[in-house]
Amino acid sequence: MPALRVLWLLIALVATWFPGRAAALERIPSTRLKREIPVALHVPKEAVIQRWTAAHPGQPMQLVLFLPGAWDGPEDFLREGLAAFLADREAKGELPPSLWVAVTHFQSWYADRADGSFPYERFLMDELLPLLEARHPGFGGTPQARSLAGLSMGGFGALNLAARTGAFSRCLALSPAFVDAPFTSYQWFIRRSLRRTFPLDPVLFAPWNPWSHLGGDAELVIGAGTEDRYHLAGACRDFARLCADRGRPVQVDLRPGGHDWAYWTPVFKDWMPWLVRAPDRGRIVPLANAVSSLAAQPS
Numbered sequence: 632m633p634a635l636r637v638l639w640l641l642i643a644l645v646a647t648w649f650p651g652r653a654a655a656l657e658r659i660p661s662t663r664l665k666r667e668i669p670v671a672l673h674v675p676k677e678a679v680i681q682r683w684t685a686a687h688p689g690q691p692m693q694l695v696l697f698l699p700g701a702w703d704g705p706e707d708f709l710r711e712g713l714a715a716f717l718a719d720r721e722a723k724g725e726l727p728p729s730l731w732v733a734v735t736h737f738q739s740w741y742a743d744r745a746d747g748s749f750p751y752e753r754f755l756m757d758e759l760l761p762l763l764e765a766r767h768p769g770f771g772g773t774p775q776a777r778s779l780a781g782l783s784m785g786g787f788g789a790l791n792l793a794a795r796t797g798a799f800s801r802c803l804a805l806s807p808a809f810v811d812a813p814f815t816s817y818q819w820f821i822r823r824s825l826r827r828t829f830p831l832d833p834v835l836f837a838p839w840n841p842w843s844h845l846g847g848d849a850e851l852v853i854g855a856g857t858e859d860r861y862h863l864a865g866a867c868r869d870f871a872r873l874c875a876d877r878g879r880p881v882q883v884d885l886r887p888g889g890h891d892w893a894y895w896t897p898v899f900k901d902w903m904p905w906l907v908r909a910p911d912r913g914r915i916v917p918l919a920n921a922v923s924s925l926a927a928q929p930s
Contacts, residue, residue: 655671655706655709656669656670656671656705656706657669657670657671657672658670659758659759659762661754661758661759662758663750663753663754663757663758664737664749664750664751664754668734668735668754668759669704669705669735670705670732670733670734670735670759671697671705671706671708671709671714671731671732671733672730672731672732672733673708673713673714673717673718673729673730673731673732674730674767675692675717675718675721675728675729675730676718676721676722679721679722679728680692680728680769682724683727683728684769687727691769691770691771691772691773691775691776692727692728692729692730692769692770692771692776692907693727693729693730693770693771693776693777693778693906693907693908694729694730694731694732694760694763694764694767694770694771694772694776694777694778695729695730695731695732695777695778695779695780695906695907696732696734696755696760696777696778696779696780696792696799697713697731697732697733697734697780697781697785698733698734698736698741698779698780698781698782698784698785698786698788698789698792699733699734699736699781699782699784699785700781700782700783700784700785700786700806701736701738701783701784701808701821701824703782703783703785704733704735704736705733705734705735707733707892708731708733711892711895711896712896713731713896713899713900714731716900716903717729717731717903720903725909726903726904726907726909727907727908727909729770729906729907730763730767730770730771732759732763734755734759736751736784736785736788737749737751738824739751739824739828740784740787740788740824740825740828740829741755741781741784741785741787741788741789741791741792742788742791742828742829742839743828744827744828745827745828745829745830752792752795752796755792756792756796756798760777760798774797774798774799774800775800776800777798777799777800778799778800778801778802778803778906778907778908779792779793779799779801779802779803779804779849780802780803780804780805780899780902780906781803781804781805781807782804782805782806782895783805783806783807783808783890784808786804786805786806786807786808786853787804787807787808787809787810787841789802789803789804789807789846790802790804790807790841790844790846790851791839791841791844793846793847793849793851794841794844794845794846794847794849795838795839795844795847797847797848799849800849800850801849801850801851801852801905801906801908802846802849802850802851802852803852803853803854803899803902803905803906804846804851804852804853804854805853805854805855805894805895805898805899806854806855806856806859806861806863806890806894806895807841807853807855807863807866807867808861809841809842809863809866809870810825811833811836811840811842812829812830812831812832812833812835812836812840813826813831813832813833814826814829814831841870842870842873845870845873845874845877845879845881846879846881850880851874851879851880851881851882852881852882852883852884852902852905853867853870853871853881853882853883853884854867854883854884854885854886854898855867855885855890855894856885856886856887856888856889856890856891856894857885857886857887857888858887858888858889859888859889859890859894860889860890861890863890864885867883867885868883868885870883871883884898884901884902886898
């Protein structure tokens, strides 16, 4: 569609105006996707790793897969200072070392396209994670040593990957896009990518529907800004009630903010200790600065 081609051209031109941001990304070759995938990596300094492993021999370090939203990318992980925040806290000994990868999504919804032409989930699980775990021994390797974090479309993807793969022990989904087939109520550009990726029949869409699988068995935190323009704070409350009805533990972190990085960045920073399994955080606990915290625990 001509309008879509113009949009992507403008995005590409904007990227060329900020060469410093693009230069920080690494490109991961993918046989399945037949292209290179730009990613942002946070790799702890060697001195931090040595200090941690000396104090915790044999204990694996966490690998965190970070999934941006529809209009976001791996460069936002760097621009918002999340990698710098991790490096600072690790250097001070306030966080254990962890390996983070933020990916480019190509409007894939982090799923394999229905016609098999763009198997993005398979890229993540069969190519990206094995490559990183081979390059960086000691990080990840088991579900217990892997976490997921995503926002908006990435929040939807995090819930799905947690449920569909069983490869992650913790999942943080902020402002998750609770989409549902046949996708008739969404804007045309979102509707186009959804229909290209998923079945239109609600029954056939169920394996990707968070309201059906509830994010699987991973420890789960969901959250949204109370001024989110898509009303996702209310959706998170409804999701938590459904989880409670089914005996599925979940923590909901609602606080002032919208559907933007002004909300996402501080919330990600607050939950990083939990995602990387800092020793003093343990299991899910409410945050003191959350404006509304609804914990749905089995009775």
